[in-house]
Structure formats: C-alpha cells, structure tokens
Amino acid sequence: MSDTPTADPESLAERMGDFSPRLSPMLVKELRQGMRTNMFAIAFILLHTFMMLCLLTAMIDPGSSDSEVFFWFVIIVVLLFVQPLRGFSALSSEYQLNTMDLIHMTKLNGWRITLGKWAALNAQGLLFLTGVLPYLVIRYFLGNVNFIVDLIALLMIGIGSALATAITIGCSGFPNILLRGVACIALAILLSALGSYVSSELLSSSAPRAFKWQFLGLMALIGVFGCYYFLAFAASRISPLSENHATRKRLSALLAVALCFALSALQYDSEIILVVITTILCIATVDALTEPLPVFTRVVQPFSKTVITRWLGLFLIPGWISGLFFFLLSTGILATIFFFNEKARGNPHELKNLLFVLSTCNTVVFPLLIISLFFPSHTGSRFTFALYMLIQAIIGGITIMVSFIAAAIGRWEELTFSLAPLPSVLIVAYQRSELHNIQFLLIVPATTLVCVVVPLVRGRKSFGKFIKHMIRSK
Amino acid sequence: MSDPDNNTAYASKEEHTEAISPPLQPPAIEVTNLARWFNGIHAVNNISFVIPRGQVVGFVGANGAGKTTTMRILATLDYPNSGEAKVCGINVVEYPAEVRGKIGWMPDHYGTYRNMTVIEYLDFFARALGYKGQERIDRIVEVMEFTDLTPLSDRLIDKLSKGMGQRLCLGRALLHDPEVLILDEPAAGLDPKARVELKHLIRILAEDGKTVFISSHILSELGEMCDSLLFINQGKIIHHGDADSLTKSNSSSCLVEVLLSDPPEKLREWAMLAPGVTFVDSTKTGGRIEIEPAEDEDIAKILRRMITDGLNITDFHQEERKLEDAFIEILGEIEESGTPAAK
Incomplete structure (x- = not known):
C-alpha cells in the first residue's frame, strides 16, 4: 500500500494494469x-506440502504403491472437491452482499457474470x-x-474439476x-453415475481399443455440454426476466x-448413447x-416474425409453458430414437422398454x-425449482x-398397478421385470396427457397470454 | 377500490412537463398506473407521476409504503404487474439495458466486497460498464475526486466507515455519468457530518443538470434539497408538489414561539385572558401560542400587548410548518375523507 495515494491517471493506470483490459471484468x-x-x-x-511428502516417500521406497495412491488422492481432493466447493456460494454471496443488483446495472449480463466466475475458479485450478x-x-x-497415462489422467481430472465447478456455480444462483x-x-450423483456407466461400458478390458477414443469423445461432449448448460442455468436464474437464456439452453x-x-453412427454402443441423451x-x-414467468414482449418479438419462428417459439420461449411443449418434444425424440434403436436390434421387449422410457419422461414432468x-x-415463480426438487424427493422416497x-x-x-399413476413406481417395476401388463399401455400415455x-388448464391465464403473444403479429 | 390520487398526479404531470421539459425531450421519469403486488398485497397500487429533467425530487413514505419497490422497478431490477414506467422515454421493462445506461442506482444497503480495495472496486465497475483504456482511468479519477475518495484509494472496502462507503457507492453510480440518479435512502445510518457531505454532493449533481430521485425518512433534509416531493402511503401517491407549498399553512391562524425570562406559567396565564390567542404548549423557557387571525398587524399588536402587560420577552418568532406535520396532516385528511387535499 502506498503512503500517499494520488489519483493522477498515470499512477492509477499503473495500479490497475495488473490485468489486461481485454479480460472479462468479472x-x-x-x-x-x-x-x-x-x-x-x-x-x-x-x-505442495503433500506433493513433496509423496516425492519423499517415493524416493525412500520407490516400489511403494502407497505414495502413488496418496499422490492422486491429494490431487483429486484439491481439484475435484476443494476447488469446486469454492463455487458453491459464488453467486449467492453476491446476493448476501447486496452486490448482485449493482452488477446487473452494468453491461454484464447473467451469462458473462457466471462465465467470469467459472473462468476465475478454473484459472486458479489451472494454477x-x-x-x-x-x-x-x-x-x-x-x-x-507412465508419464502419458498420468498426463491424460491429470487432464481428465482437470475436465472433471471444470464440470464440477460449473455444477456448483450453476446451483449457487439459489x-x-x-x-x-x-x-x-x-x-x-447423476453425472458421476453417468460417467462411471460410460467408463465401465467403454473401458472394460474386453472393449476394443477404438472404444477408448470413443470414451474420450463422449466424455468431452458431456464435459463441454455440462459446463455450458450449468453456467447458462445459473445465468438464467440470476438474470432479469427480460433476458432470454432459455432458447440457447x-x-x-x-x-x-x-x-x-x-x-451413434460411428458405431458407438447405442444403449450408452441413449442413456446420455436421456440424461441431457x-x-x-x-x-x-421450472422456469419462471412472465414472458415480456421483447423476448417474444423475435419469434413472432414468421410461421416457422412461431412454431419454434412454442418450444424455445422462456417459461414453463413452452417448457411443457419442450417436454413433449423431448419425449418424442427419446421415443423415436428408442423405437428405431430397438427395431434395428430386433428386440422382442421393445414395447416394455418404450414404456420404461415414457415413464422416465413422466417422472420428470x-x-x-x-x-x-x-x-x-x-x-x-422463482420458487418453482425448489418446490419441484422437494416434490421429486418426496416421490422418490x-x-x-x-x-x-x-x-x-x-x-x-x-402394488405396481395401484400406484401406476406415479411414474417412478413404473421405473422400479420395469427393473423388476413387472412392466408386462398390457394396461400400462393405456396408463403411461394417459399420465403424460394429464401431466x-x-x-x-390450471394456468390458463398465463397460457392464454402465451398464445396471444405467439399469435400477435410482428 | 378507486384511486383518488391519480387526478393529482396527472395534474402535476402536465404542469411540470409544460413548465420545464423542452418540448421534444421526454421527462426523466414517467410512471403511469404502475402496480406491483406480492402474494396479493399491493406494494405499489396504480401510481402515476412525472419527474421533469433536471429536478431533485424527494420520495417520502413510511417503511413498507412502496418507495423501494417503485425505485427498483425504475432501476429495472423488478417488474410491474401492470402499468408502465419510463426513464428518459424508454420503457424499463422492455428495454432494461438501455435504461441502465441512463440511470445511476444507489440502493439502501450498499454492497461491499471482501478483499477488495476502493480503486479495485471502481475499476471493476468501470470495466463492467464497458470503459476501456484511458477513458476508464479518467472516469475513475473523476469520480474519486468528486467523492473525495482519492486518499482512500488503496483502502480495503470492508474497512471503510458507513459515510465513506456511501460516497463510494455514489461514486460507483456516477461512473457512467448517468442522466438520472435514483437514490434509495442514501442518508440512512449516516452521522451528521456524512449527511451534510452527501447533501452537498447531491446539490452539486443537481446543479450539473442531473435528475435526482431520492427517498428518505428525514423530511427536513429532503425539504432543503428537493425541488418537489412525492408522498407515498400504502402504495399510493398522496401528494406531489414543492416543499414550500407544504410548509406554508393554509389556515387563518399562525403558530408563534415565545421565550421569556419569566417562568413559563406566566405566559400560559396571560394567554388564557388574551383575546385571539390560544396557548398550545409550554417549553423550558416559554411556550407556543396560536394567534388568530394571522395577519402581520394582528401579530404585531399581540407582541405590543405582551410587552405592556409586563412579560419579559427574550425571543418571539413565527414557526414554519414542518414537513413532518404536513405529511401527517395529509395522512389525517386521507383517513378522514378518503382523499388528499389538493395542494
């Protein structure tokens, strides 16, 4: 700290020149x-202390596997737990300090705020x-x-750290x-389960060598999508409703x-692909x-230009109403991929499996x-997501x-039959091979329709406004 | 429920717009039938008002009256359930980014960061506002000089006093040289010296042609600073006018404070016998009396009579109506009749 700070431009420029002006302010x-x-x-x-300890142990007893385990344990703890945990209150602390409103008053939108925070944590992770x-x-x-294997492992931990940080920052908006x-x-839990499932399927000892590259490709895709999506999720939750983040998400x-x-066209295992698609x-x-309403004219305007954009708006405009149509689209995509997949395989249980996919979709809605x-x-409302999580937890229980x-x-x-309207019960029933009753063919689509x-109907006022927005000419 | 306040608001709207704003320039702030409710409770209930450019307007109301909600809507940080709000002619809901370029917002709780110095704080906001290179440095230098923060530039923000923090917050709000300043309770929690400093800064900004919309609980301060005052109660505008008209009493009587070197009881005894004089209350060294009629001649006559009757008067002055009294009087009128008196 200087004794007598002055505000002359040169000394200020010197003191504020520690970071390039091209870098994001956040x-x-x-x-x-x-x-x-x-x-x-x-x-x-x-x-660094633990790393040096590991080295000392390795020098004393070069053949010991303990130092190897300890070495990776320390790296995993720091990069996959400590570092992402710092993002846990990245956005909520801005609310606690009453600074979020002040940031919103600048040219930084929700996306630039979350991206800046994520980039800063990852820059420190890179250090x-x-x-x-x-x-x-x-x-x-x-x-x-094996230096190359260790380097790849370190890279994977780095990607995992970036994804875990994106998750914690994504949730820190609450x-x-x-x-x-x-x-x-x-x-x-969801992404770890997905990661271990994909790894176990593609990296099993019996898997051909090409699968290892497929594994890397798929993990990179999950990593990139995950990082983008969770940051965009946080951005949408902290932004004013007049900003549209839903369409891009x-x-x-x-x-x-x-x-x-x-x-999947590159001879990936279609079941793995289906699991990844379902998760996404x-x-x-x-x-x-769980996106909040209302939708402002400014957000809808770009969608009311042509018939095609209006149809796209039905699925892409922010808010839970278009979210319902997006749900129908997702269900349709999953059912179609699944149906053709099963057809190609000539699976005799295709209908039962299709019911399982539809029940999974119903569980979501x-x-x-x-x-x-x-x-x-x-x-x-702003609380819908919290309520949704609570209800989902109760249903899970x-x-x-x-x-x-x-x-x-x-x-x-x-029991299954009497609780069939609860879609998650049908998922368990499927896993116990109990989903064979033909009446489920009626119950599952009926549940979708009701959901x-x-x-x-309950939100007809908002739905009416949504339709009016869509119909209104440019 | 009908809204009797709208007439008052609309009347003042036309009056102010014609008198001050250039013909083609939209007013600094224009609010039309704005409403905001939370869980069925109206925080802001169908209010309308206009603030012309270059004015300092005080926003007065009790806690929970709807001041902060209105200001947050104007600052694009909340949205109305119905009605419209415009800043410099731009709709705050539809074009928030454009509006943010026009306003400087200072909330009631200024935000501070840990592990950050004053200069880094201003630098962050200058970068976030899109300033680059020399222009960024110049803006920071300018606001630091204006708010007298230069000697504190390297101090950590969480080590600043409340007054210094408010100055920093004002400096942040001024970084992009906004046309309109929206200040929510800027003087809350400040010591007298810091209040005087803040008042001085706001006055300079007003002289510089900025529109200042400021809320406060301290009416006397607003009276000195503001060109006009907006009173809000239970989400409704109950008065919009200048401070002078409020301090001038409409009644035919006037209030006079008399200080004596005699015991205060002597004034009470005298007032009970004097025609046209009513004793109001006593103080340590005298008391207050009400004189009716309130013409200058009558007041002079009463003073002469007091002297001839042997009262040893050390001070005799007419009391101005306080803004607080005016506010309470307006509230009383609303309670009685359901409509505020026209001012």
Missing part, C-alpha cells in the same frame, strides 16, 4: 479477490494443475510411472443453502442430442419446466402436475418405500 474481479482468500492460499500450500506438473515429471524420473446443497449433490441440449446421435434431455426439461394442482401460485414394502410382502403386481393438460 474474471479480473474474481481473480483479484479469490487469490487473496485464505482458502486459496491454504489449499495451494497444502497441495494448481501446473503446480503439480513438476512433481509428475520428478515421479517419472523416479521410475514405475439463495437457499439447503436447495443449493441438494441440487449440487443430486447433479453430482434448450438449443444447446438439442445440439448435444444431435451430436450424440451422430456419434432430462436435465434440460427439468430446467424448462409429474412434479409440475402436483405444483399446478396444489400450489398454483408457485407455478412459474415414496417409490423407495413402495419397493421395500412390495419386496417384503411379495405383492409387486398389485401436460392439467398444468395448462
């Missing part, structure tokens, strides 16, 4: 603040990564280390800490689906169904039906209870 701010935090300093010092590199090289000279925590954990999900579909569409649909029936004032009871009393068929029609 990135500069976060780096200035972030690198002064105790957490960054402690994590950095601890990482950690580059800090680890010398130790990696020294380990190589000590022997028993001021409620419990909701943030639940959403983060749910997404982390939904289009990005559809693009990711199209890329997955293209990958589920995340995008949950987001679309079902909480909206409950919200519109019992909490109509919260349909399309009920489903687990039912499956336990059914397993205990051995009356699966009756779509009832919220539209």
